[in-house]
Amino acid sequence: MRHSTQAQAGTQAQIVTQQRISAEIAARHAHYDSRVEAGAVRLDSPLLDFDPYRSSILRHPTKNPQLVDPETIELASPAFGQRDVAAVEADLTIQHAGEPLGERMTVSGRVLDGDGRPVRHQLVEIWQANSSGRYIHQRDQHPAPLDPNFTGAGRCITDDDGGYSFTTVKPGAYPWKNHVNAWRPAHIHFSVFGTAFTQRLVTQMYFPNDPLFALDPIYQSIPDQAARDRLVSRYDHNSSVSEWSLGYRWDIVLTGARATWFEPEGSDA
């Protein structure tokens, strides 16, 4: 595994700087851009083999996915409804005795299939750091304060129009150990079901104009700028509530696990 050996040796032998990670990202993007210029199909998905994100090195398949016709169960999706999710679970600011610290916000939008049809009455789940950038997860050692009034997990069922809406606080940026001085842009994890299990998606929603975008190997694992942009929510003043909360809008489009993996030349894949 050429990538693995190089990167692992790097982690052990020298400090991995942001400069180095950024150079690796730039090289991978340049390669993608040249492939597209030469006529390759644009990618809507991240590269699974993307070693600037060090944890991916041993966790990506090296074989191309097997192309298959979806059968029986894969053409349907699990059903969720009021038996599963209570309406209050969409408000992450009322789960405790007091209110969480931070910038109160709503994020709302629609879940659509690839033809623009609403994904109705389907499950949307989110989880996130608190406003200080700390996850409640016990393995999170970031020395930022936990908030006794914030867990950071919510769920809802989409309405007749495919619409969802959560009330929460804006998550803080989060430091991690991929390299020295590595910071994740503020994000909310979204888990979404479509009308078929092939459309199952877990992703991250970001906030407009984050200065950390260019530096983040997870966000940049999506080599296509237009596709990356689709993970960024939009500030929507019409969704803001006077003297109460700021509004963000973000739509999700589910087309399924298509055969679009991209094997760069010279890859060990």
Add this chain to the structure above:
Amino acid sequence: MSSSPGPTPGQTVGPFFRYGVEFAGGEHLVPEGSPGSVRLYGTVFDGAGAPVPDAFLEIWQTDASGAVPGVEGSFHRDGETFTGWGRVPTTDSGEFEFFTVEPGSGFFAVVLFARGLMDRLHTRVYLPERADDPFLASLGADDRATLVAERTPTGLRRDIRMQGEGETVFLAFR
């Protein structure tokens, strides 16, 4: 106005998904030990052969007769309704298990998420008696073997290997 945007890309679930996705009874599509039930279990391995302790799996399946369930109730298991869907995080030693019934369709649809994995991976786990399935038959023997469960004294076992020797066949859909 959102003007027909393209597909939304996936992103890794990261290390801290557990409090967001885990729920009581996630692995119990049917109560453990109920008539006709089976344990589906295995270990998730990375490319170095190390178990993956920060992954989660979902299965989605027909009932024993081959019918696609269309009922709610996965998050509040009542012990009777078969919803066909389960979700479980791997243990510290990379293991997972579900208690369910053998799908009449012959396979479990499986989707894998993990820290370090940029996007979800779809696969299938076939019952050993269905190894003559046309899709399986179209694969080479080594690849086919990664998709078929082994019947053991304690259930159906299928390990998932994300990379390298014995790498699981993952799926893209037409």
